[in-house]
Amino acid sequence: MSYKILIINPGSTSTKIGVFEDETLLFEETLRHTTEELAGFNMIVDQKDFRKKVILDVLAEKNFDIKTLDVCVGRGGMLKPIPGGTYAVSDDLLEDLKIGKQGQHASNLGGILAREIGDELGVPSYIVDPVVVDELMPSSRLSGVPELPRISVFHALNQKAVAKRYAKEVGKKYTDLNLIVVHMGGGVSVGAHDHGKVVDVYNALDGDGAFSPERAGGVPSGALVKMCFSGEYTQAEVMKKLVGKGGFNAYIGSNDARDLEKLVNEGDEHAKLVQDAFYQQVAKDIGGMATVLRGKVDQIILTGGIAYSKHTCEELEKRAGFIAPFTVYAGEDELLALAQGALRVMNGEEEPMKY
Numbered sequence: 001m002s003y004k005i006l007i008i009n010p011g012s013t014s015t016k017i018g019v020f021e022d023e024t025l026l027f028e029e030t031l032r033h034t035t036e037e038l039a040g041f042n043m044i045v046d047q048k049d050f051r052k053k054v055i056l057d058v059l060a061e062k063n064f065d066i067k068t069l070d071v072c073v074g075r076g077g078m079l080k081p082i083p084g085g086t087y088a089v090s091d092d093l094l095e096d097l098k099i100g101k102q103g104q105h106a107s108n109l110g111g112i113l114a115r116e117i118g119d120e121l122g123v124p125s126y127i128v129d130p131v132v133v134d135e136l137m138p139s140s141r142l143s144g145v146p147e148l149p150r151i152s153v154f155h156a157l158n159q160k161a162v163a164k165r166y167a168k169e170v171g172k173k174y175t176d177l178n179l180i181v182v183h184m185g186g187g188v189s190v191g192a193h194d195h196g197k198v199v200d201v202y203n204a205l206d207g208d209g210a211f212s213p214e215r216a217g218g219v220p221s222g223a224l225v226k227m228c229f230s231g232e233y234t235q236a237e238v239m240k241k242l243v244g245k246g247g248f249n250a251y252i253g254s255n256d257a258r259d260l261e262k263l264v265n266e267g268d269e270h271a272k273l274v275q276d277a278f279y280q281q282v283a284k285d286i287g288g289m290a291t292v293l294r295g296k297v298d299q300i301i302l303t304g305g306i307a308y309s310k311h312t313c314e315e316l317e318k319r320a321g322f323i324a325p326f327t328v329y330a331g332e333d334e335l336l337a338l339a340q341g342a343l344r345v346m347n348g349e350e351e352p353m354k355y
């Protein structure tokens, strides 16, 4: 028995779609969304129909008959903290995606759309390794303010997938390695993988770490508090400065790392400063995670859309190459990882996790 699988992977700057027959990719498509295109939507859930149309248009352009699908799988979003695995999109899980239990991020739409399209076709829907997979060690949770614990929000699916891919390629077990994985997408996450567990990670959404194409990362907290109480901004406006309009968007008005690189190549001094700051911050995060692993780092893995930039990879290696050797897996292994997660359940190798 073989299964036709629709994969829906919404990111903050893109919608990625794949159709698999078991583990064989039939076709995939990445649609990039500009800052202007997404600016009109207030809440993430408001983007549902826009992203659904994008997906259905791609399937129609490919002359793919959606009635032949056996299952729909979406990237999982800002649910409560949970262990990794494959989860059926139950009513409770769907509700938490709609409200954004731990926050607003495009990945919330993965499960929502998988369930909506799945229900229309009468087939099951799943999410796999959502962005809230939580393997933090206890000491990673303290921020210094007990009411504000540090939380695990990162590119869990791809960080795990590329870490396992690296282990396989070098003939070792993931659980025998210490790795630092750096995902550079619309958000940036840097995780310390200690023998198969992500024991510390910079919250890629609204927590800490480097700024990114559309996010502020860690900001001076005292100044942020003053901004919040200045009376000049609503809560939603401040939040947008941190997530959505932060980072590259705030400095150069684009979430596209290629635009930043182009400006730098044209001699734009401001763009050069922004790019240098970005490299400095990501390298600093790598250094931080190296100390979490007590200096015992087998490999540093660069991944995500920005890892396609040779210049970025070279600059990061210049700054953090003294810690451990680098491997680059540009883009992400998310589509196949989502398909495999669903297949393990469809084939009865694994029970779906309970949310």
Ligand SMILES: Nc1ncnc2c1ncn2[C@@H]1O[C@H](COP(=O)(O)OP(=O)(O)O)[C@@H](O)[C@H]1O
Pocket (backbone or CB within 6 Å): 010, 011, 012, 013, 014, 015, 184, 185, 186, 187, 213, 255, 256, 257, 258, 259, 304, 305, 306, 307, 308, 309, 331, 332
């Ligand atoms: N060839 C490339 N060179 C440099 N940056 C790239 C390239 N392709 C994509 N990017 C950048 O990667 C970022 C998006 O990464 P991606 O992992 O696709 O993020 P998301 O899943 O959040 O949409 C964008 O800033 C985009 O401009």
Ligand SMILES: CCCC(=O)OP(=O)(O)O
Pocket (backbone or CB within 6 Å): 010, 011, 012, 013, 105, 106, 131, 153, 154, 155, 184, 185, 186, 187, 188, 204, 205
């Ligand atoms: C919410 C953490 C994952 C993340 O930032 O994903 P994108 O880079 O796809 O926005």
